[in-house]
Amino acid sequence: MNTPPSLPGAERTDGSSVRIGALVPLTRPGWVEAGQHLLAGLELAVREVNDAGGIGGRPLELVVRDTAADPRRAAAAVDELARLGVAAVAGEYHSVVARAAAARADALGLPFLCSSAVLDALTEQPTEWVARLAPAQSHGWQIYADFLLGAGHSRIAVATQPSVYWASGLRILREYLAPRGGTVVELDVRALDPAAVCDELVGHRATALLLLVGHPDPAVPIVRAVRRDRRLAGTLIGAPAGQPEFPEWAALLGGDGAAIPFLRYLPERLGPLGARVGTALRERLGQAPSFVAFEGYDTVLVLADVLRAHVADEAGAARPWSRVAVEGTRGQIRFSRTPGIGVRQWAWAPTQVVDRDPAEPDRFRILHAG
Numbered sequence: 001m002n003t004p005p006s007l008p009g010a011e012r013t014d015g016s017s018v019r020i021g022a023l024v025p026l027t028r029p030g031w032v033e034a035g036q037h038l039l040a041g042l043e044l045a046v047r048e049v050n051d052a053g054g055i056g057g058r059p060l061e062l063v064v065r066d067t068a069a070d071p072r073r074a075a076a077a078v079d080e081l082a083r084l085g086v087a088a089v090a091g092e093y094h095s096v097v098a099r100a101a102a103a104r105a106d107a108l109g110l111p112f113l114c115s116s117a118v119l120d121a122l123t124e125q126p127t128e129w130v131a132r133l134a135p136a137q138s139h140g141w142q143i144y145a146d147f148l149l150g151a152g153h154s155r156i157a158v159a160t161q162p163s164v165y166w167a168s169g170l171r172i173l174r175e176y177l178a179p180r181g182g183t184v185v186e187l188d189v190r191a192l193d194p195a196a197v198c199d200e201l202v203g204h205r206a207t208a209l210l211l212l213v214g215h216p217d218p219a220v221p222i223v224r225a226v227r228r229d230r231r232l233a234g235t236l237i238g239a240p241a242g243q244p245e246f247p248e249w250a251a252l253l254g255g256d257g258a259a260i261p262f263l264r265y266l267p268e269r270l271g272p273l274g275a276r277v278g279t280a281l282r283e284r285l286g287q288a289p290s291f292v293a294f295e296g297y298d299t300v301l302v303l304a305d306v307l308r309a310h311v312a313d314e315a316g317a318a319r320p321w322s323r324v325a326v327e328g329t330r331g332q333i334r335f336s337r338t339p340g341i342g343v344r345q346w347a348w349a350p351t352q353v354v355d356r357d358p359a360e361p362d363r364f365r366i367l368h369a370g
Helices: 032-051 071-083 095-108 137-150 164-180 194-204 219-228 247-257 272-285 291-312
Strands: 018-024 060-066 088-091 112-114 130-132 155-160 183-188 208-212 236-238 262-264 326-328 331-333 352-357 360-369
Touching: 018 032, 018 071, 018 095, 018 291, 032 060, 032 088, 032 272, 032 291, 060 071, 060 291, 071 095, 088 291, 095 112, 095 130, 095 164, 112 291, 137 164, 137 236, 137 262, 137 352, 137 360, 155 164, 155 194, 164 183, 164 208, 183 194, 194 219, 208 219, 219 236, 219 247, 247 352, 247 360, 272 291, 291 326, 291 331
Parallel strands: 018 060, 018 088, 088 112, 112 130, 155 183, 155 208, 208 236
Antiparallel strands: 262 352, 326 331, 352 360
16 A cells, blocks of 8 residues: 555544554563563653643543554454554564554554564565564664674574564575575474583584574573583574563573673664653663663654644645654654565664673673664
8 A cells, every 4th residue: 555644533623632552562472571661662752742742732642452472463453443543553562463463554544653573574565554663674683693703603503483583584694694604503492402402503513592482481491501501611692582681581591691692772872862761761660671662762752743743734644654754762763665675664773782791680781783
């Protein structure tokens, strides 16, 4: 669909709220910590937008739905939110879930701003109804592959589970590393317990193991097994999808969870807005905010800008994503068409490879930036 988005529910002048639907994983098997951080960012930004006068004098209201990492549940939630007359849908962390939500939003003609999911193929065809803040998986994972090569790792093993997201990541790594002298061996954890994974690492003489698996299981048991195997003392464990970002990782693994590089979408130093928002998010969460919380906050900043422009447009036509120019917590946000990606994309959020410092596991070290 190529029609510019129209924002249902944004035109009313009766003083009622302007509603945004929010999709977040808040129960298992969803990644609950990620959902809590995403929601904290969304809620903080909504509060601040309302403190500043709302949307044309009308308050912004968040209508939250828990996806629990279930694509069918997410699609049903988009249908429900559309019936409720939301002006747009926002959020979601899990890529496969976001893809289902994007497909449904596109079919309904309901604008969807995806906060955190990175799968390149978020939609099957180009659409004007969907935009995304998070970098595409191919962008971030190629930066991660550069980090691996720069650190001297060319024989890489990948522990995998069946998933469109993990399969996409494996393909990106293989296609990027092969021309640069790297080799990738896939270890299917359905057929291998953690001890067998260790044996495979030794047999293949891999110097790095990447975790393309779920958290906490089987990621945590695999990390423990590798850390305790003397044969693998020099083996790097990596988690490009970001499992070590959240406090639960450190709580479950302690020192074993440090020095495991992952991707994070933050600049080396936050500007004044990012620093202020970071302080407010820390107070709201009771812990250091992850990049996912900043993604949630920036999502509402963008949607508020789009909604205000829509209200001010005398013709009633929505402002296309391509006209957005918002100063977010991590830089100026603009959307463009990116080859191979069917949605409007912020190209790109700041991208880092970081790990938890073994000497101080609550502190993150920046290892590489893209």
